[in-house]
Amino acid sequence: MRLHRFAPIATVAAVALALLSSRPASSQTAEEKAAARSLAQQGAEALQNKNYSEAIDLLSRAEAIIHAPPHLLLIGRGQVGLGKLVAARETFLKIIREELPANAPAAFKRAQEDAQTELSAIEPRIGSLRIVLTGPGAADPSKVTVKLDEQGVTSALIGVHRPIDPGKHVVTATAAGRSPVTQEVTLGDGEKKEVSLEVEAPAANAPPDGQTGGGVGPTGPEKPQKSSPLKYVGIAGMGLGGAGIITGAVFTAMFVSKSNEADEAFAACPRPCPDAEKAKIDELDNAAASRGTGAIVGFAAGAALAGAGVALFLIGSKKQDKPASALVVPYVAPNSLGFVGRF
Secondary structure, three states: HHEEEEEEEEHHHHHHHHHHOOOOOOOOOHHHHHHHHHHHHHHHHHOOOOOOOOHHHHHHHHHHHOOOOOHHHHHHHHHHHHOHHHHHHHHHHHHHHHHHHHOOHHHHHEEEEEEHHHHHHHHHOOEEEEEEOOHHHHHOOHEEEEEEOOOOHHHHHOOOOEEEEEEEEEEEEEEEOOOOOEEEEOOOOOOEEEEEEEOOOOOOOOOOOOOOOOOOOOOOOOOOOOOHHHHHHHHHHHHHHHHHHHHHHHHHHHHHHHHHHHHHHHHOOOOOOOOOHHHHHHHHHHHHHHHHHHHHHHHHHHHHHHHHOOOHHHHOOOOOOOOOOEEEEEEEEEEEEEEEEOO
């Protein structure tokens, strides 16, 4: 009994010697090896004091730095101390199944032997539990969520026996959209039991798997986007711009015609030109100038309106989340042109 009490410390001492003597080409630094030995020593002391969770944490850190079967052996013993026999079984099997080289440290080989001995001691203690679903909800297990001690249970383990730690356990089954059904079960060492849960059929309006009641449901077909009024204002602007350019072209033709008439009248007028002829020529020049001004205004207004119309058409053609409420109206005055509107 006294020998077993100090077994963890003796094991760690063997590990320390093994880490010092084996694998000289190891990639771990001297500082990492020292840290691993220190963590293993602290873990062994925690295990001796029955601080099993702390021991598992410290030894797992040591194992993460340097792999050594004795680390796993002590971790397995800590799991046994916590009553986690299924986890301890897997840890001991990992040690046993590792293929050690012929020149492996003696402590590593001894850890395999001890793991086999301790595995044989805990296997008869591991219980077995079968979870069975009954009732209308059992027809579609994919819509039933089963948990064992708050941990999800895959559908592959429903209806079959599975290894389980001895002690008290809580099994919960919840059909989609229904209240959970809960049952407690207590197993002794090596005991075999079955838990049957009667579940209701999933609710008709239950969300599909992966969604919750607070999820966003179908939104239906997307409504077509309404055309923006700016698009039609732009078309109108381009139309007015084209009309302005045409007007400018007409006034230009009239300007050229009147200018030619004025030039012909001036050329035909005798020298000195009588006052009556001069007045006629001035009248033709004024008419030509007036039409020239009209041409300039027509071209300028047409170009401005057409450009603005194209811009508004492009803006109005873009998709909008909400219908546009803007109103834009072009205007042309004798001495100005532009747009007025509200937004």
